[in-house]
């Protein structure tokens with residue numbers, strides 16, 4: 403790869419679905435001139451994934467498990483980035499910095515009564531040591547310290563990337579949790595609720611697959627209107643932004659609390675409808691006028707979910723590939739972008755999104 407410039411940043415994230423580590427190489431000349439040059443997703447080693455899933459649920463929280471998972475994930479990220487650079491013939495000295503999100507193992511947004519905290523692991527000391535590249539990490543906690551939710555952080559990046567689309571698009575990222583960016587001045591955004599997390603967990607429990615390929619299983623079931631209505635009554639959906647959530651809230655225990663005698667197949671169909679409705683309904687409640695719904699994240703590969711979104715939303719609904727953007731690497735690229743913001747002394751958060759008092763320079767820098 404030709405790389406005679408100093409605008410290359412690598413971003414990486416292991417999202418709430420824990421399906422793998424996404425890595426993206428971003429060529430960042432200016433905000434309006436940036437390009438994802440290469441990307442990959444690498445599955446997490448099975449034992450590490452099991453540990454991370456365990457840590458993401460409330461239970462016997464153990465500091466040893468947390469500490470070892472932190473360094474193991476950090477080392478895995480470092481080696482994965484080295485392999486990624488080798489396979490694209492890039493040298494470490496060609497990369498300005500890595501922006502590493504890490505793995506969220508707990509996200510407790512602030513409430514009226516408590517300060518809240520958010521915890522991402524994947525030790526950036528390991529990443530800087532193994533790659534020899536300056537690494538920026540721990541992006542969320544400064545926003546929270548400034549009174550924000552610490553999430554979502556991607557809307558300003560979506561704004562920069564899709565500014566040229568014009569005509570009021572909404573970007574929907576369907577990861578484990580779904581989040582939207584409502585482009586405009588100011589850009590707004592929040593987590594709308596479950597994305598794939600419930601679909602995946604239910605699928606794993608009943609048909610022993612990590613996800614419902616193309617949404618085929620859901621498509622064979624019937625939506626249970628009563629169950630759907632009950633689930634949509636959860637106060638999270640009607641609560642006003644700023645808001646963010648995680649799998650410590652939307653998980654199988656939450657779902658099972660509302661189930662009675664539905665068949666597993668009908669539950670999957672209903673969960674798929676829930677994922678589509680929680681976004682489309684919230685946009686309607688907030689009277690957001692949008693001409694395009696641009697979908698990124700793994701959920702865009704769920705054909706049945708995409709059909710339901712297109713049917714329910716008043717806007718033209720497309721996967722982001724329709725706009726020349728690879729929907730698997732977008733979140734990773736966002737953290738490359740955020741690393742550049744930090745290193746150039748620019749703010750990374752959008753107070754209108756997170757609810758922070760003011761813009762802040764995010765993250766901690768681990769020098770090479």
Ligand SMILES: Nc1ncnc2c1ncn2[C@@H]1O[C@H](COP(=O)(O)OP(=O)(O)OP(=O)(O)O)[C@@H](O)[C@H]1O
Nearest residue numbers: 417418419577578598613615616699700701703704
């Ligand atoms: N072919 C497919 N059919 C159905 N679902 C799919 C398909 N491909 C991916 N998915 C879904 O996408 C999920 C992965 O999406 P993604 O990587 O965006 O989530 P994430 O890692 O949680 O992201 P985030 O960083 O936004 O939290 C899988 O767990 C699965 O549910």
Ligand SMILES: [Mg+2]
Nearest residue numbers: 417419421422
């Ligand atoms: Mg993922």
